[in-house]
Amino acid sequence: MHRRAFLTFSAAALAAPAFGADPSPAAGPVPVADHHQHLFSPAMARLLDTGAGGPPAIAAKDVIALLDAAGIRRAVLLSVAYVWGSPSRRIDDEQAKVRAENDFNGAQAAMYPDRLLAFCSVNPLKDYALEELERCAALPGLKHGLKLHFGNSDVQLELPEHAARLRDVFAAANAKKMAIAVHMRASVSKHRPYGAAQARVFLEQLLPAAPDVTVQVAHLAGTGPGYDDAPSDEALGVLAAAVDAHDRRTKRLWFDVATMANPEITPAQQAKLAQRIRQIGTDRILFGSDAAAGKNLRPRESWAAFRQLPLTDAEFAKIAGNLAPYMR
Template sequence: MNRRDFLTFAAASVALPAWAHDAPASATQAAPPPADAPLVDHHQHLFSPAIARLLDTGAGGPSVIAAKDMIALLDAAGIRRAVLLSTAYVWGSPSRKIEDEYLKVRAENDFNGAQAALYPDRLLAFCSVNPLKDYALEELERCAALPDLKHGLKLHFGNSDVQLELPEHAARLRQVFAAANAKKMAIAVHMRASVSKHRPYGAAQARIFLEQLLPAAPDVTVQVAHLAGTGPGYGDPPSDEALGVLAEAVAAHDPRTKRLWFDAATMANPDITPPQREKLAQRIRQIGADRVLFGSDAAAGKNLRPRESWAAFRQLPLSEAEFKRIAKNVAPYWK
């Protein structure tokens, strides 16, 4: 999710952002879908009725988004498939006190798996969990045994208040990465540390990720969400600093980055400046277009829907060959 820690559901005590009061996801575009559409939207979310209720502070919350809504949005964009990144970690946010927390985490993951199973040729679900919770490894093991959730694990460092500079947090994350690797589960990770809590983030955290976490999961795809940032837009200096460390490692053919991919969800929105577009394009070229995945994030409120998200991405100063390459990229966990 984007909008710093609000769109990532970091704190329940703060009013929901403007998007939360808008209408449900819809796909009413009359024009035919674009011919150059990506094959896969690698960063999407469903909202179960329970999550929608949790985030409704009384002034209105995000609408339920089910698989049928996602399929309509994909059809409007001309996109064949999507990855559903469970938001079960929201129940485990340290900013909340939730009764029967783990039961709700399980139910949220199961909702995503069941919804994906309705369209098995088009939707793939990842389970999710706050990796610092006592039940994290148990839930990972449970998901790995379920046909509809065994494909991958979504981690959200900002919402879970992961601080990689803390040795105990880094050690815990190594455990989680190793457990996912053992179960052959891909890992999609929102690396950006909490913005609302003003946690440190930048080159130091990216080096820990590179030097300590990636070696713990050498055999599975690791997908860095939002190009190591949060969005919307590409203008957060700490995120660019973190991305720079990873991009340099990829460009240098560091073996630890062999299975490292990046999704660009929410980065190329219409509000970024021309210099930000140039910088974003430079980073994509530094990584290599063959490692960049299209993603658009939750189809809620003011977030761009998949069709509009691809149109905004097409405004970057990249070549047609680079756009074509990114549109055709499919993460290995889909193959």
Template sequence: MDRRSFLTLAAASLALPARAFDVSAASAATDAPVADHHQHLFSHAIARLLDTGAGGPPVITAQDVVALLDEAGIRRALLLSAAYVWGSPSRRIEDEYTKVRAENDFNGAQAAPYPDRLRAFGSFNPLKDYALDELARCADVPSLKGGIKLHFGNSDVQLELPEHAARLRQVFAAANAKKMAIVVHLRASVSKHRPYGAAQARVFLDELLPAAPDVPVQVAHLAGTGPGYGDAPADEVLGVLAAAVAAKDARTRKLWFDVATVANPEITPEQQAKVAQRIREIGVERILFGSDAAAGKNLRPRESWAAFRKLPLKEEEFARIARNVAPYFR
């Protein structure tokens, strides 16, 4: 989720009852995906930070997410910390690193009571001085050690800058050394109009992926930001990555792609066709279902899967995507 999406979230909070996962009900929903690979929690602190006066996101807890999963017949979810928001260069935050740590710990603590349902990844701005320290700290927290979330847009990462590429290589290598999966919102800042296209995709392929050869790397939103699939630069990036996968490039051996917010009610038939084309170029075995934060106009997991099912894919392709589970859940 990018900063623009955060700032347009509705103010009404979720009021969802917690309930146990109904295996029989889930089994009846044979169409439902096994896992939602892209979810977010919002602490009270983050909700306040993102409230601009016109209404910000609700507080979202693990209990809220589990209720939504149950409603959709989905067994598991990945909770991606929003701690990177504290480190956005557009903000000046007092005791910034303290707040980053607290947000990551909130996510880990929320996931801990649901070990069979939820995984939590910590996050941070990878360009900050504390980035490697926070990665190492999260690696020592049982409920956060599985992986990290990096948001290039919110953190204003510019891969065409050698110093940024070098820093990201350090972060990818550190995650690899700690056996932490990486979920990366690859899309450069939209609001700042940063360059984004084939050149950035090549830096990702040539410099970042080789630094983390042993862990899963998940590209969020099919390399875009959502909602929908009308972002031409993102499609250019995805085309480069899809071609590398199709060519069996060894650097893409552990590369995955999630479809969070890609399909929504506003997506055009032409965009639907393009998404289906890219999915087939990549291969359905690498596609992970995800729905994004359950707030504002974002579709909830059940509705998100229904919207995804409207893409021009075959039933066996939907079935394979529904069964896909990222290695960090295993």
């Protein structure tokens, strides 16, 4: 989820359009999959409700309804179990709650096996991280992939001990043939360093540890909503240049566009975002929309906002038709 996630949610439901987006379906092709969705178990919804109004519990049936409204067939459910392990929280029975949240996602996805795929998640810096990865890898409903959130977990790639730990996690996921979805953006609330230096660590140290599996960089290496975070564009520039140069370490690297385009994005930001997409290549870009909570755009509105970028019809069609290797 993006930098404003888990902070202020309306108790209002899942279906209401956000940011004043036009709810009418966009003309032309629609995505074959939403590669960035989240569920909230009832326990997670309670955890995130600070009294100011938290997100509703979100189940698989809710996501299916949103996909149907958008004409989208499939989605990836990226578990938010890492939230239980956030260093800003003190949770009793933390590991058990991480397991339960992951299991909730797996069980929910199993209700729609032809439409939903679940990834497990964990704070990679926790002592139990590799144990939870191994456990998930052995479960049919969770073996497909691992979601990591560097911001929420306060991963700082410029710290050698954090980089070493992440190499171990990437290598373990690779050994279990688990795809990896990564929210790379370092913590905004803690003002952690982020930019080219962290992207180079990701490129030079982490990707080589997982050479055989898909690695999906969430939010185009940023957070959203919108494309106004200069450090994120700096980080993305490093990765985009490596892809453009056919760096072998990026052979299985993909990017999702969740929350990057919204009705508030400026023409200059639209142009920059389109330029980065073309630098990477539309064959590496995956549609995603993020959790259906708060002001996040729902899948239909998110695709409509994305269609406002200065890309060609052929480029939109290519992105709409992209399906991550782990879903094939």
